[in-house]
Amino acid sequence: MRVAFRGLRHREALIFRGTERWAEFSPFIEYRDEEAARWLASAISFANEPLPKLNRTKIGINATLPALPISELKKTLERFGEFQTLKLKIAEAGQSLAADLERIHYLAEHYPNVRLRLDANGALSVAMAKQLVMQLTEFNIDYLEQPVSSIAEMVELRRFIAEMNLNILIAADELIRKAEDPLLVSQQKAADVVMLKVQPLGGIASALRISEQAGLPTVVSSALETSIGISQGLYLAASLEELNYDCGLGTLNLLEGDVCERPLIPENGFLEVREVEPSTRLLSEFAADPARTSWWLERLERCHRLLEA
Numbered sequence: 001m002r003v004a005f006r007g008l009r010h011r012e013a014l015i016f017r018g019t020e021r022w023a024e025f026s027p028f029i030e031y032r033d034e035e036a037a038r039w040l041a042s043a044i045s046f047a048n049e050p051l052p053k054l055n056r057t058k059i060g061i062n063a064t065l066p067a068l069p070i071s072e073l074k075k076t077l078e079r080f081g082e083f084q085t086l087k088l089k090i091a092e093a094g095q096s097l098a099a100d101l102e103r104i105h106y107l108a109e110h111y112p113n114v115r116l117r118l119d120a121n122g123a124l125s126v127a128m129a130k131q132l133v134m135q136l137t138e139f140n141i142d143y144l145e146q147p148v149s150s151i152a153e154m155v156e157l158r159r160f161i162a163e164m165n166l167n168i169l170i171a172a173d174e175l176i177r178k179a180e181d182p183l184l185v186s187q188q189k190a191a192d193v194v195m196l197k198v199q200p201l202g203g204i205a206s207a208l209r210i211s212e213q214a215g216l217p218t219v220v221s222s223a224l225e226t227s228i229g230i231s232q233g234l235y236l237a238a239s240l241e242e243l244n245y246d247c248g249l250g251t252l253n254l255l256e257g258d259v260c261e262r263p264l265i266p267e268n269g270f271l272e273v274r275e276v277e278p279s280t281r282l283l284s285e286f287a288a289d290p291a292r293t294s295w296w297l298e299r300l301e302r303c304h305r306l307l308e309a
């Protein structure tokens, strides 16, 4: 990684070719096999199945910003070129709400035409989230993503926002991608927007089903993949019936390198929906050492056994 993102400094991915195309299996290292197996189901389906019917050929993309010191924000955003939407990580370990608000003020002042979305990854208490939403009304806010962690807390926060007439939308991410039942969020009215990540949801077809059954506006974002996994996310975004938000698929800008010669890096805030091929040169440049390779192959086998069971 070029910059640490939620404490992550290093990204590993297993890339393989199926009957149709290349696919990526890249659950985060600490994920248990039961969770990682869904990521494998996603990769296998992308590798071997036909592409979905597309409803658009390019996707609007948000810039993604870790909770960096203010002096580094501009430089980090330069890599994204033009963008209309910016997602900022907030409530990261060791960061105060005051420091987050300082970043929000800075971004609103220096990028006045950009819509901001804030992602807390469920780290705020309800009391802190209430305090935060009260201070957001002066900004151009797309939505607040997973401010608190449980469904009950999300419901309570949404009720507070409605009572206070604050006009702030709440998006669910972890509550969709890590839940036993991703539809509980919409059934319990715990969010206004759902965030879909293709690998954790088991592939394009199952993510499309979740979006349809949830019946809420949908955003697609990456799981910090190489261009191969980003391409799968783009096909998901392109096949949604409706897409009214920019998607978080511009994350190659956060990585040091990629396996494709023509990486999926947004231009003027958009990514073209296309297939990609890794190059032999880049695959060997970023090849893992033998110990990591064996670790991944063993993980692959265990997850595959879980899928077969």
Ligand SMILES: O=C(O)CCC(=O)C1=CC=C[C@@H](O)[C@@H]1C(=O)O
Residues within 6 Å of the ligand: 006, 062, 063, 064, 087, 119, 121, 173, 221, 222, 223, 224, 247, 248, 249, 250, 251
């Ligand atoms: O949504 C985006 O702009 C980019 C994707 C992104 O932020 C994430 C990808 C993968 C893991 C997460 O830490 C993070 C997220 O929480 O959404």
